[in-house]
Amino acid sequence: MINIEMEALGKKRSAIRELFEQGKLLKEKYGNDKVYDFSIGNPSIPCPKKVNDTLIDLLSIANSKDSDENYDKIDTYKPLNSNLLHGYSSAQGDVDVRNAISKYLNITYNADTSGNLIYLTTGAAAALSISLKAITSGKSSDEVIVFAPYFPEYLVFIKNANATPIAVLPDKNTFYPDLNDFKNKINKNTSAVIVNSPNNPTGVLYAEDVIENICKILKEKEIEYNHPIYLISDEPYRELIYVDKKYPFITNYYTNSIITYSFSKSISIPGERIGYILINKNADNANDVYAAICGAGRSLGYVCATTLFQQLIPHILGITSDISIYKNYAELFSKELTNIGFEVIKPDGAFYLFVKALCDDDNEFSKKALEYNLLIVPSESFGIKGYVRIAYCVTKKQIIDSLPKFKELYNYYKH
């Protein structure tokens, strides 16, 4: 009586993981420095020193509080002894931490958010899985729109909520969504739309007017169908922007909006799983949506976000890893690949280059690249054909050393 779908999902590695495993074999054969692994979005810049320093402080203070042998007399909340530092928080997360996040967002983005509508999560994946379960009815007729190319796990989380994913095509010049296609794919069953900017896998940042147009269409459709259509803005790359473009903060543009956020990429701690869900305080029945988030979190087995990392948050809001390094990598790599002859989508942010494959079949192209010890992800798994994703969260040395291999790969197809 094993769950067949879960078994299949567990056995079928994502294309990215599959490549990662093939890379491991190549590395054993040729050596680490002879294999150019651009498959995984694992931050390569260390976390700000303040991350480890703050964690050490919190733990040291807890130790000193404990050694008072005064743990019978817990009356101050902060600084915390071990029981308070490592103990359960409320399911939503520590209220002071949630208020600190809200205050930071309000100042930074001139937004109007409330800590009462923030729910701390075990990373952005949990935030998405919980949000999707909360705002879909549980009937498979519910549809959730994603903009291709999209992060493949969106489909997994949509299916977990028993809803149906609907993909909207991109404009191949800008890699913004094709708004006509978007309009056509909204119907009475549309529960939610997921937007992801800066985008994985393209690195494109949606300009303000793109967000405005998406919101305008959604507002019209909400009126037409007389129910909320939630706009989920998935923002793990929010701080990883390398161009001088305004970041349109979604609650300033659309009422029924939900943000899913992770600290994974901005401060390089993806393994620690800490992020949040934020409900727009002006959303229809915002408190009911929040209650559904709490219920969905409980149902999926999330008790609270890891409390040590909750306590880290107020200390690192507004701080990022040295992302100027990614910016340099993006410029260097993009320029060099373009010089070789590749067609590269201009990277605005995140840490991915989206590059046109040199043959129609991106899977075949990725396989061919493996022969040159280049690990690059075919775009099919992101919902469109004919491209590859190159994650440049690696070392400068790897980028430079890989260039002759990209040249050879290019020559294979073009000469």
Added chain:
Amino acid sequence: MINIEMEALGKKRSAIRELFEQGKLLKEKYGNDKVYDFSIGNPSIPCPKKVNDTLIDLLSIANSKDSDENYDKIDTYKPLNSNLLHGYSSAQGDVDVRNAISKYLNITYNADTSGNLIYLTTGAAAALSISLKAITSGKSSDEVIVFAPYFPEYLVFIKNANATPIAVLPDKNTFYPDLNDFKNKINKNTSAVIVNSPNNPTGVLYAEDVIENICKILKEKEIEYNHPIYLISDEPYRELIYVDKKYPFITNYYTNSIITYSFSKSISIPGERIGYILINKNADNANDVYAAICGAGRSLGYVCATTLFQQLIPHILGITSDISIYKNYAELFSKELTNIGFEVIKPDGAFYLFVKALCDDDNEFSKKALEYNLLIVPSESFGIKGYVRIAYCVTKKQIIDSLPKFKELYNYYKH
């Protein structure tokens, strides 16, 4: 289109949380030291100093590795720089950590487990939610048996897997399961059985022959219905045992067994959410079950267990908080309540006393206790009537100060 069930689940606090909130109001009114809160199973003994010390070491080493400015040259795996310490692990968790757990279990319990069949989780709640989703078909005809009195969240996780919970009555003398009732409630739709010993809420440890009898019945039923019936042993209190009784390690007794474990209680870090699932290596199609676990984890939004706490595990296996304190509390509290006249189930482990209510309606009894500023949980939410749960993971002072109030409560009913 908010999910109605999730909204209801988010709004309807558990009985325990409800009491906790009422306690907060009482504390504001009367002062913290005048309210005797026995509602929540939040460990009151600090974590072993080694927990904080090890975490500080891991973070300090990462800092020093980072400052080498050598993060371009990652070739050693351990000790870890920040990117490796805080980076993604595989979904199952770090292989060295999993092997360390397996080795520890094999030595401690004379067991035969494999690190390849351990999956690190975000605590025991995640472990249960993932396991139940993995080993039920997704059809509501699937049944999962729980032994009353049971941890109420079992029902939430069973329903999340779309299965149906079936409760088996206890023997009211021993608070072991009533084996006749158990036998009668197994049928062709039974997918799994959850056993929890030492037990929340009774504190009872199942003796070896009880486990043997449960397994014997299950084996017969597996043959009768010709499919596996998984025995999930939920073991967050495994190390919290105060009597000289053998702990029957489940994989030594039953083939199709799965352990869900958490480090929350044994080392007092419940907020950090770290635990694991272990599949018996001799289980039917063990690797397929494991794949389904991986798939279910992915589907629910679990990417990996927090990596800092993964790295802690090998350093603290076999270490616990000073549980002799809980043992003293159990003996003291149990003796004093018995002297007053209460009927107390003998506590073998965990940190709960299960006490007979002094009137038929345990909800009414819990409400009456509130009038004496005593917060004790009615047993109805654990699936049986007529008792209350008293969590004694508090301070000795609170236990002693509460005794006159328990005396007054007793006198109210008996005089």
